[in-house]
Amino acid sequence: MDFPFIGDILEFFQSVWDWIYSGIYDFVKEAFVLATKVAIYSYYQALLFALQVAYQTFQELVSEIGIGDKVQQYYNMLDADVRSVLSFFGIPDALMIIFSAIGTRWTLKFVPFVGR
Structure with missing residues (x-):
């Protein structure tokens, strides 16, 4: 009597044993x-949301x-020559970015749970 399915049963039990021996570790890892x-992604999404709230609040x-x-x-009120030199070097844009960042950082302190 030849039982061809015995090899399949042994192969099944061997694969179960291999999964118990090393597969559980890999699965848990x-x-x-x-x-x-997921935790890191959620943290950055919450931080981005808080930053948007703080920026909008500061702008308002x-x-x-x-x-x-x-x-x-x-x-x-500045002289036209001084304004043209400041505009050439981009000083008004730089100051706008700096003051927006300072205000947003200050406002972010008041956002619950994420702001510090």
Whole structure:
């Protein structure tokens, strides 16, 4: 009597044994790697959301207070030659970026859970 399915049964049990012996470790390791990736991705998504909220809040505060109009008024009071030199070197754009970053960072402190 020849039983051809015995080899298949032995192969099945051998694959189960191999999975128990080394497959569980690889499975758990890959699960922790995936969980770490999800945690890092979620952290950066939350940080990006908080940054957007802080930036929009700061822009609204600045427009309500009228700081931008006052700065524009004082900038227009400068001599035309000085304004052209400042514009040539991009000073107004650089100052706008710097002040927006400072204000956004300050506003980010008030965002719950993510802001520091």
